[in-house]
Amino acid sequence: MSLRYGILGMLSKWEASGYDIKKEFDEYMSIFWHSHLSQIYPELNKLEKDELISSKLVKQVGKPDKKVYSITDKGRKELMNWLLTPPETLKMKDTFLMQTFFMDNIPAEEVLLKLRMYKKERQQRLEQIKIIMQDRLNSIKERNVMKSRILMSSAVLKRGIEQEMYYLKWCDETIELVEKCKFLWAKEEAARIEHINSQSENKEIQSTASATYTEVEEIFLKYFAGLVEEEK
Amino acid sequence: MSLRYGILGMLSKWEASGYDIKKEFDEYMSIFWHSHLSQIYPELNKLEKDELISSKLVKQVGKPDKKVYSITDKGRKELMNWLLTPPETLKMKDTFLMQTFFMDNIPAEEVLLKLRMYKKERQQRLEQIKIIMQDRLNSIKERNVMKSRILMSSAVLKRGIEQEMYYLKWCDETIELVEKCKFLWAKEEAARIEHINSQSENKEIQSTASATYTEVEEIFLKYFAGLVEEEK
DNA sequence: TCAACCATGTAATAAGTTACATGATTAT
DNA sequence: ATAATCATGTAACTTATTACATGGTTGA
Structure with a gap:
């Protein structure tokens, strides 16, 4: 469940594509979470279906086109709600x-x-x-x-x-x-x-x-x- | 994959039942791992089928009977092999x-x-x-x-x-x-x-x-x- | 030319969690 | 009475990982 909010939180800061989000997970967010692209893409589709985020197609030169997501008002409310919720217990696998x-x-x-x-x-x-x-x-x-x-x-x-x-x-x-x-x-x-x-x-x-x-x-x-x- | 070796390693120290192993996971081993009984029991069956551990039924008074597992020589070799293997990357979910x-x-x-x-x-x-x-x-x-x-x-x-x-x-x-x-x-x-x-x-x-x-x-x-x- | 990066996905499998099922004993 | 502990499992579901698929660009 937390991956959902990790993405939502990420999009509360900046607009981003699935690929961008993965990079953030690998860099800054790697302190507390990790995820694969094959998990991020389907989750983004679910979030969009639930209208917590919206997407637009951005054409690029020399690079493949990308789908840039932004958080909706509904998404922002959902995020705030989650932030006030007690966290799941820490799961260490060392x-x-x-x-x-x-x-x-x-x-x-x-x-x-x-x-x-x-x-x-x-x-x-x-x-x-x-x-x-x-x-x-x-x-x-x-x-x-x-x-x-x-x-x-x-x-x-x-x-x-x-x-x-x-x-x-x-x-x-x-x-x-x-x-x-x-x-x-x-x-x-x-x-x-x-x-x-x-x-x-x-x-x-x-x-x-x-x-x-x-x-x-x-x-x-x-x-x-x-x-x-x-x-x- | 590591749960398998967590159990095997545990049984290299003492004989134990699934229930005992769960307690160890919740106490001492909770520093680096956690697992549910519903995951431990099937894994024990797999380990026994692979002849890495063996079991015996122990009758108890005032308590239900239990299945006590011990590690086999094959299991000990498998454990040593794994110990010399590079560890999986640390997975934090905080x-x-x-x-x-x-x-x-x-x-x-x-x-x-x-x-x-x-x-x-x-x-x-x-x-x-x-x-x-x-x-x-x-x-x-x-x-x-x-x-x-x-x-x-x-x-x-x-x-x-x-x-x-x-x-x-x-x-x-x-x-x-x-x-x-x-x-x-x-x-x-x-x-x-x-x-x-x-x-x-x-x-x-x-x-x-x-x-x-x-x-x-x-x-x-x-x-x-x-x-x-x-x-x- | 070959690897790495950019970009998005699906499919198959593995791992982990919650719920269900059963039933005795012991402590509050 | 009621909850907790002991004890072993299965079923359903969710989450996570690996493999597969595609294809252009950039730098060594």
């Missing part, structure tokens, strides 16, 4: 974090490799979004205008940048954690091999399979510093 | 941020109301997740064990807490920003009314419709402090 959650199943070196690769991905994304922000801030300064619209979209932009910044920071801290604790994988692997070689005394072996918390307490507390309330 | 992006369309007081309400929601979620973390950390300390499994799930937990903490901080800062800048809404509203009353000189009116950047520069720079690189 496959990388899911993999991380289960990464004890692969060797420590592979874990480090994955974390470093992902860090690069986040870093690139942060650079992208920082460029968008600099451009925006410069344009506001140059034109010397400030509107509630600019204010609210800037707030969202800030959230987007922070999200990336802190994800990146987490990557760094987690790489450090795994580097300091990779002996855990070696210990567990050794215990597994021992377990195969002598299956008779498996109870004794299981107790040596894991390290004690005391061995990593300092590293662990440093990793969680600032998040845990100190108990007295 | 309806609240979407609304925020378009909130210039509703009065400033409504914006503040929405921000304050959402802040409470995030706050409650943070409290929940902090309790989960405290329980986890205490149990590790008590039992005095440390395994790579605990390490990796703790890393994910940290990310979850940070996410909530910084979202909450953003709510606070954005509430402050809107409070300081709510005169923008009043100004734009006044200009709109003037525009209706005298449609002849609309060009002149549009120039007074928005405030200048200079009027809010100090507030704006404070809001973005730490995110923007200073230009010399």
